[in-house]
Each structure stands twice: as structure tokens, then as C-alpha cells.
Amino acid sequence: MVMEAYTYVFVIGTMFALLEAYNNGANDVANAWATSVSSRSVTYRQAMLLCLVFEVVGAVSVGARTAATIKNGIIPISAFHDNAPVQLLAFTCASAGAASWVMWCTRHSAHVSSTYSLVSSIAGVGIATIGAKGVKWGWEKGNGLGAIFAGLLMAPACAAGFGAIIFMLIKLVVHKRKNPVPWAVWTSPFFFLVAGTICTLSIVYKGSPQLGLNKKPAWYIVSVTLGVGFGLAILSAIFFVPFVHAKVVKKDYTLRWFHIFQGPLLFKRPAPSDAEVAKVPDYAVVQHDEEDEDQSVTDSSGGVKESAEKTGSEGLKDGVVSRTAAGRDTENAVTNATDYKVLMEEARQRHHAHLRKTxxxxxxxxxxxxxxxxxxxxxxxxxxxxxxxxxxxxxxxxxxxxxxNYDIHRAQIGILGTPEGRRMARVYAHAEKYPNEVEHLYSFIQVITACTASFAHGANDVGNSVGVWAAMYSAWSTGHATAASADVPLWQIAVMALTICFGFITYGFNIMKVMGNKLTYHSPSRGSSMEMGAAITTLIFSQYKLPVSTSMCITGATIGVGLCNGTWRAVNWQRVGLLLFSWIMTIPIAGLIGGITMGLFLNAPHF
Known part of the structure; x- marks a missing residue:
């Protein structure tokens, strides 16, 4: 009967747990896929579909392992003295603290770690419940706050190292060659091998208990992992290499996607006599032709000017939109806050004008x-x-x-005259641009690395969200405090994984539009190195039950790859400093929100 009275607490806690998972997708997953979308390797809609598949697979197959750390590793279960209502209230407040902070940051396009928000909120709740001495501040065999917060520096550093190693390998083997296109073609199976091996290893090494993979011997793990990796490499050598050879070496512009199934026969396919330029996309980050075309279309429709001349809720003053303030013709166009607001509003109205035509x-x-x-x-x-x-x-x-339907690239159009736009232009100038034919090959590989990164995120971060929800559900349904060894139901993991994907699909653009190219210059070869470095780091930490921020991993890998340009000026250190500041501030703010909420409810007057 007591727990029936706390049903409303469980309902509220479930709402906050789902909101925290939603924010996780809108923040962390969006940041992970921002590299692929900004590099133009995939469209936003393609990223949504791939994320949905691999996020869920990663969560269901290996996601339960990190749940125990979040659920039991910070606040000892024994501290609740088998008081289920207090445990239910504690994790409800923890979810509320984390969800509130991350939602506010996401709404303002501020990039924070949902993992550290939840961990900090749980720590704050623990202090309010049992005092600071009861919280596990030490290493605790990898389960305490000391081990988790160590990832604040360890994870980005490891990811930076892995990402730099992979990109330097690409740079030395391919980019530095006099004729890099053939080198990129013939070495591409190796990177398919790496991507397939890492993804498979994460499943079979201490893998899914549901499939019994966590008890397999070492020979089984090695054989399956290398078998899948080499199998993928062989398939790419048979089908992918002949296809891209005909496309970028022979410059066969008549090639279609279904020709890939012809395999080695494509080597004998004659190229058109007038083939001079390979038909591949332009992977340049800034494309002025696209901007000018979009501008001319919206101006002719009156979408921007009409909106600017209105004095209603859009907030544009004086009804004037300066073409000079658009920043395409002069670097010093934006000189005050009013010009900046007008410029950003103009870019938003151009985007909305385009959507109205669809x-x-x-x-x-x-x-x-x-x-x-x-x-x-x-x-x-x-x-x-x-x-x-x-x-x-x-x-x-x-x-x-x-x-x-959000267009990340169109959303970034028209900001070249802003202070940050000028700063990024200087950063881009220190990054060498490689031929589109070479980058095109790595765009395929980046799809594999992005899927691996999404799999890694599902394997790691879903446990952070489902851990508190599993504790709440167990306390509510059984009337007893959750045991330290309680299993997390598979259906709960699936629900959280789908909620994370839903957050990415519906609100991830808010982070992607500012995180895509604000650290360093992106391209498919760079992006695949960043994502692979982040995926390797996340999976390693996940195997040892350490909840680590996927956002921190991809950020560290991005910085590592950016430094491979040969100068520290190829990285936007102001943005790096802001990210580091937001990560650090997350710990006390999320902890205070969770702790104060728990303290108020726990010590409220009652009859």
C-alpha cells in the first residue's frame, strides 16, 4: 500500500528519466553525428536512419553493463536501508536534476555532457540523502566517482591520440603522395577492416549476456572478430574497390550505384571518351555558390525582406536588413550586437522561407x-x-x-561576417584541403565509422539513462530497495535507446548546427579518423564499466586530428575553452539541482 501511494513519484521519475534520455540524444548523439553531416558524407536524414539502427543494436547487445555503475556505484544500495520510497525519490530527483540542466543547455545550443550531468546529479542526491561520507568518492574498483571523473581528462586525451594516429596514417599513406587518388582506392579495404573489427569486438568481448557472448573463450572472440573484419575487407576489395576505381580513376560519370555488384568486371569497363573530371560531390565546408543561390531565391520570394520589414514578434528593429551585414563582401561587417542579431535572424528567415516552399x-x-x-x-x-x-x-x-527537415549547412549560411565566422576562416586557412576524389572514398568509410560511433554510444550511454530508471522501477514494483546485483530488463534498455534516437531526430539539429565545424576543419578523411578514435575510446571505457562521455571523446578526437595539420592554429581554442568550462560547470550545477531537490522533498513537513 505504501508503494501504491508513491506511484505518482514513479510516474514523474519516469518522465524525467525519459527526458534525460531524450536530451542525451539531442546533445551527445547529435555531437557524434555532427562530424559526418558537416563533412557532407551523409545527409541529416541518412544520419537519423543509421543512428536509429546502430544505437538500438549497441544498446541492446552491450548496453546493460554500464547501468550497474550508475545505479549502484555512486550511492551504496545499503545506504537506503531497504527503504524503497526513499530510493525511488532519490533517483527521481537525480533524473530531474540532470534532465533540467541538459535541457536548458541544449535549448541554448550549449554543449554539455549528459553522462556527467547524471553522475553529478546522483552525487548531489547522495549527499542530501546520506551525507558526503556515504557517497563513493574514490576509485571503488572502477565504480566510484573518482574513476568516473577521471574520464574527464582521460577520455578526451585517449580519443585525441587514437584519432591522430589514424589520420596520420591516412595522411602519410595517401594524402602526401604525388598521386593520392590510386593510393586512396587500393588502401580503402584496410579501413573497412579496422571499422568492422572494432564494431565486432565490442559485441563479442564481454558482450551481450542475452546471447551468452560474455562467457565465450578467447579463441572464439579472436576468430569471430577477425573473421568479420577481414570478411568486410574482402567484400570491399571485391566490390567497393572496382567501383570507386572506375568512378575516380577512370572518371566514369555514367556509373550508377547498382554497378557495384559487377565487382571486378568494372576494371574492364571502358570509360567515356570525354571523361575528364570525376563525378564526385564537393566536400568543401564553405560553399559560397550554395549560399548565393539560396540568397537569390529567398530574396526573389520576399521571404527575408518581408520578414525583416515587419515589426512583430520576430524582433527585428527598424525594419532594415543590411546586405553588408551578411558578411559575404567584407570581414568587418558586424560591428555591434544589433548587426549580429539582424544577421542571425536573416539566416533563420532564409531557412524558414525555404521550408515554406516545400x-x-x-x-x-x-x-x-x-x-x-x-x-x-x-x-x-x-x-x-x-x-x-x-x-x-x-x-x-x-x-x-x-x-x-533541418538543413545544417543552410543554417550556417550567412554567418561569415560574425566574429566567430572570421575566427573560423582563420582556422580553416591552416588546414590543408585535399582533392574531392580522395575525400569521396573516405566518405564511404566515414559511414562505417559513424555507425561504429553510434553503436559505441548506444553501448555506453544508454546504461547511464536506464540505470536510474531501472532502480526506480524495481523499487516501485517490488516495494524493496533495488539489490546491488539486480539485472536491467531488456525492454527498459530498448525503450531508452529509442528515446535517445527520438531526441536526436527531433532536436539534435540545435547542437549540430553549432558543433559541426566550430572546432577545426572537417572533411571525410578527417571525420572518419575522429569518429573511429572516439569509438575506440568509448568502447574501451565501456568494457571496463566506466560511464564516459561520448561528446568528450569526439571532442578530444577532433582536437587531435586538428593538430595533425601541423599547427595549433588549426584548432579553435576559444571554443575548446568554452567546452571545457561547460564540462567543469556541469558537475557543481547538476549536483546542486539534484541535491537541493532531494533535500527539499526529503525534509519537507509531513504528517
Whole structure:
């Protein structure tokens, strides 16, 4: 009967746990996939689909191992003295503290670690519940706060090392050659081998208990891992190498994707007589032609200028949008805060004007909102109530589909005149640009590395979210405090994994649009090295039950690869400093939110 009275606490705790998982996807997963999208190796929609598949597979196969650290490794289960209501309230407050902080940061496009937010919030709740002495501050065989917070420096450093090693290998073997294209073609199976081996190793080494992989002998682990890795390499040598050889070496622009199944026969396929340039995408980060074309289209429609001339809720003052402030013709266009706000609003309105031209539910919703603005006066005015009734269905559609249709590259257009835009131009100038034909090959490899990174994130971070929820569910359903060795149900892991993917799909763009190219110059060869370095680091920490921030790993790998340009000026150290500051501040702020919330509820007056 007592636990029936606490059902509402469990419901609220479940909501916060799901919100924390949602924020995890919108923040950490978005940061992991920002490299691939910014490098133009995959589109945002392709990233969503791949993330959904590999995130869930990684979570279900190996995700349960880190759950025990979050659930039992920080606050000893014995501290609750088998008081299930207190344990339920403790983890509810922990989820609330982490979810609130990460949601605020994500809303303001601030990049923080959801892992460290949850860990810090649990520590704060522990202090409020049993005092500072009861919290496991030491190493505790890899389960205490000392081991977890050690990852604050260890994880980015390890990822930077792995990422730098992989990219330097690519740079020395391929990029530094007089004719790098053939070298990139013939060495590509090796990187498929690396990606396949790492992904397979993470499954079979101390792997899924559901499949009995955690009890397999060493010979089984080695044979399966190398078998899959070499199998993938052989398949790439048979099908991928002939395909890209015909495309980038022979410059056969008549080649289609289904020709890849012809395999070695493509070596005998004659190239067109007029083949001069390989038909591959342009992987340049900044493409002015795209910007100018988009600008001309939106100007002709009146989307930007019309919005700028309005003095309504959009907040543009004086009704003037300066073409000089767009920053394409002069470096010193943005000189004050007003110009900067006008510039960013103009970029946003260009994006919205483009969405209004599209077909489908989102295009209808954006046109509805644009054509039915709120009028003067308060919301309870009759004309505003009528407009609100018309706009509510459009609001719902936009909330569900806006992130799915977001164009990360278009969102970054028009910011070249800002202080950060000029700073990034200087950073990009120190990064050597490699031929598109070479980068095109690594765009395929980056898909593999991105999927591996997403698998690694599911294996590691889903345990952080599901750990507290599993403790709440066990305490509520059984009426007893969760035992230290309690298993996490598979269905809970699946629910959390899907929630993480949903957060990435619907709100991940808010982080991706600022994290894509704000640390260093990105390209497919660089991006694949970054993602592989981060994936290796995350998987290593996960195998030893250490919750580590995937965001910190990809950030460290990005810095390591950026330094491979040969100068420290190829990295935006101001952004690095802001990231480090936000990581450090997460610990006390999330801890205070969770601790204060727990203290208030635990010591509230009661009858």
C-alpha cells in the first residue's frame, strides 16, 4: 500500500528519466553525428536512419553493463536501508536534476555532457540523502566517482591520440603522395577492416549476456572478430574497390550505384571518351555558390525582406536588413550586437522561407504560421484566440517534423561576417584541403565509422539513462530497495535507446548546427579518423564499466586530428575553452539541482 501511494513519484521519475534520455540524444548523439553531416558524407536524414539502427543494436547487445555503475556505484544500495520510497525519490530527483540542466543547455545550443550531468546529479542526491561520507568518492574498483571523473581528462586525451594516429596514417599513406587518388582506392579495404573489427569486438568481448557472448573463450572472440573484419575487407576489395576505381580513376560519370555488384568486371569497363573530371560531390565546408543561390531565391520570394520589414514578434528593429551585414563582401561587417542579431535572424528567415516552399506537412505548417501571425494585444484578445486555434495544429506538426527537415549547412549560411565566422576562416586557412576524389572514398568509410560511433554510444550511454530508471522501477514494483546485483530488463534498455534516437531526430539539429565545424576543419578523411578514435575510446571505457562521455571523446578526437595539420592554429581554442568550462560547470550545477531537490522533498513537513 505504501508503494501504491508513491506511484505518482514513479510516474514523474519516469518522465524525467525519459527526458534525460531524450536530451542525451539531442546533445551527445547529435555531437557524434555532427562530424559526418558537416563533412557532407551523409545527409541529416541518412544520419537519423543509421543512428536509429546502430544505437538500438549497441544498446541492446552491450548496453546493460554500464547501468550497474550508475545505479549502484555512486550511492551504496545499503545506504537506503531497504527503504524503497526513499530510493525511488532519490533517483527521481537525480533524473530531474540532470534532465533540467541538459535541457536548458541544449535549448541554448550549449554543449554539455549528459553522462556527467547524471553522475553529478546522483552525487548531489547522495549527499542530501546520506551525507558526503556515504557517497563513493574514490576509485571503488572502477565504480566510484573518482574513476568516473577521471574520464574527464582521460577520455578526451585517449580519443585525441587514437584519432591522430589514424589520420596520420591516412595522411602519410595517401594524402602526401604525388598521386593520392590510386593510393586512396587500393588502401580503402584496410579501413573497412579496422571499422568492422572494432564494431565486432565490442559485441563479442564481454558482450551481450542475452546471447551468452560474455562467457565465450578467447579463441572464439579472436576468430569471430577477425573473421568479420577481414570478411568486410574482402567484400570491399571485391566490390567497393572496382567501383570507386572506375568512378575516380577512370572518371566514369555514367556509373550508377547498382554497378557495384559487377565487382571486378568494372576494371574492364571502358570509360567515356570525354571523361575528364570525376563525378564526385564537393566536400568543401564553405560553399559560397550554395549560399548565393539560396540568397537569390529567398530574396526573389520576399521571404527575408518581408520578414525583416515587419515589426512583430520576430524582433527585428527598424525594419532594415543590411546586405553588408551578411558578411559575404567584407570581414568587418558586424560591428555591434544589433548587426549580429539582424544577421542571425536573416539566416533563420532564409531557412524558414525555404521550408515554406516545400511540399508535405511541414511546408503546410510553416506556411500556416507565416500567413496567420498573432496580432496586437494580449493572447486573450478575440482575434488572437482565433489565430491561436488556427496555429495550434501547425505548431504540433512543426514540433514533430522541424528537426527531421533541418538543413545544417543552410543554417550556417550567412554567418561569415560574425566574429566567430572570421575566427573560423582563420582556422580553416591552416588546414590543408585535399582533392574531392580522395575525400569521396573516405566518405564511404566515414559511414562505417559513424555507425561504429553510434553503436559505441548506444553501448555506453544508454546504461547511464536506464540505470536510474531501472532502480526506480524495481523499487516501485517490488516495494524493496533495488539489490546491488539486480539485472536491467531488456525492454527498459530498448525503450531508452529509442528515446535517445527520438531526441536526436527531433532536436539534435540545435547542437549540430553549432558543433559541426566550430572546432577545426572537417572533411571525410578527417571525420572518419575522429569518429573511429572516439569509438575506440568509448568502447574501451565501456568494457571496463566506466560511464564516459561520448561528446568528450569526439571532442578530444577532433582536437587531435586538428593538430595533425601541423599547427595549433588549426584548432579553435576559444571554443575548446568554452567546452571545457561547460564540462567543469556541469558537475557543481547538476549536483546542486539534484541535491537541493532531494533535500527539499526529503525534509519537507509531513504528517
Amino acid at each position: 511540399r508535405g506537412p511541414l511546408g503546410w505548417a510553416m506556411r500556416t504560421l507565416h500567413e496567420n501571425p498573432m496580432g496586437a494585444g494580449s493572447i486573450y484578445e478575440l482575434h488572437n484566440l482565433k489565430m491561436l486555434i488556427i496555429r495550434i495544429p501547425a505548431y504540433i506538426v512543426v514540433a514533430a517534423l522541424y528537426g527531421v
